[in-house]
Amino acid sequence: MASVVETFKEKGANLYDPSVTQQLQMQFASVANDVGEKALEKMGITQDLFESSIKKHASDPEVGQALGMFQMKQQQEIAALGVPPM
Numbered sequence: 380m381a382s383v384v385e386t387f388k389e390k391g392a393n394l395y396d397p398s399v400t401q402q403l404q405m406q407f408a409s410v411a412n413d414v415g416e417k418a419l420e421k422m423g424i425t426q427d428l429f430e431s432s433i434k435k436h437a438s439d440p441e442v443g444q445a446l447g448m449f450q451m452k453q454q455q456e457i458a459a460l461g462v463p464p465m
Contacts, residue, residue, distance in 0.1 A: 380407055380453075384460040394462050403462060
């Protein structure tokens with residue numbers, strides 16, 4: 380994530396502009412998807428299997444809590460990089 384923010388900053392992008400923040404979030408998502416897919420491949424798990432497992436267990440409170448914690452941690456990391464919330 381830091382490299383994505385750095386690239387935007389090097390280009391002189393205003394991180395407080397909502398359209399720039401949206402582009403940044405989309406770039407984060409793209410990078411995260413690529414990294415996540417590669418990590419899953421190393422474990423022998425396909426993206427489709429992972430997604431179906433998340434859907435299947437989404438109503439499990441422990442799974443929901445873990446996903447919420449991951450999202451919160453990601454938002455904290457993004458804020459620490461100087462990116463305002465959307």
